[in-house]
Amino acid sequence: MRKFLCILLMLNAFNIIVLAQDRDAEAYPSLTFGAEWSFVASVQSGFHHNFFSPEGYRVNLEGNTFRYKRDSDAYVHIGWNIDGSWNLAIYAGYASVDEVIKILPVSLRATRFFGNNPMADRWFTFIDLGSGLTLKRPLQEILAGKLGFGYRISLSRDTKLDFHLAARMTYTHKNIIYDNTMIPFDKINRNNIYVGAVSAGMAVVF
Numbered sequence: 001m002r003k004f005l006c007i008l009l010m011l012n013a014f015n016i017i018v019l020a021q022d023r024d025a026e027a028y029p030s031l032t033f034g035a036e037w038s039f040v041a042s043v044q045s046g047f048h049h050n051f052f053s054p055e056g057y058r059v060n061l062e063g064n065t066f067r068y069k070r071d072s073d074a075y076v077h078i079g080w081n082i083d084g085s086w087n088l089a090i091y092a093g094y095a096s097v098d099e100v101i102k103i104l105p106v107s108l109r110a111t112r113f114f115g116n117n118p119m120a121d122r123w124f125t126f127i128d129l130g131s132g133l134t135l136k137r138p139l140q141e142i143l144a145g146k147l148g149f150g151y152r153i154s155l156s157r158d159t160k161l162d163f164h165l166a167a168r169m170t171y172t173h174k175n176i177i178y179d180n181t182m183i184p185f186d187k188i189n190r191n192n193i194y195v196g197a198v199s200a201g202m203a204v205v206f
Helices: 002-027
Strands: 031-052 058-081 086-097 101-113 122-134 141-154 160-172 188-205
Touching: 031 086, 031 160, 058 101, 058 188, 086 122, 101 141, 101 160, 122 160, 141 188
Parallel strands: none
Antiparallel strands: 031 058, 031 188, 058 086, 086 101, 101 122, 122 141, 141 160, 160 188
16 A cells, blocks of 8 residues: 555656646747847958950959958847757847948848757857848848857756857948949959957847
């Protein structure tokens, strides 16, 4: 009889634990929404321009420089918690590159969280790849990628506060000015710019 009661108590305890875990899993949100802001320091710029000058001769310019320029970006996102460790999200917003290039980027970000408890404070790392358009005409496509890490503070079951650091590389274009004259788009053969930057920011996630 004692053995039977012990087994019955153990089964009841096991059922309580399983039900509690199921409730936690159901309560943990599948979809995430949030807003993010970052201070960005552009530190490297490489370029290759090939175009026809106003006088009609071909000009080829290439270079690579290291200097500091201050930028910023802001995003909103919608994401999906694949499980307690992975989130996949679409980010869209506004960013400046190399101070003078304003872009509307859209990207896909995969985030890996460390630790087994999604309700606890924990570290994370992420990779972000995307595209977008410059705001100035002619509209030109940009490509951008980020690699970073951060720390998440769990304010509640549904609200998180993230702090992150990242390295960003952007491929884009800007207007070519030569002899104080803007080169028309149809006179440009190549207009490639690569901008490397580091960023620090924060995000609120629901």
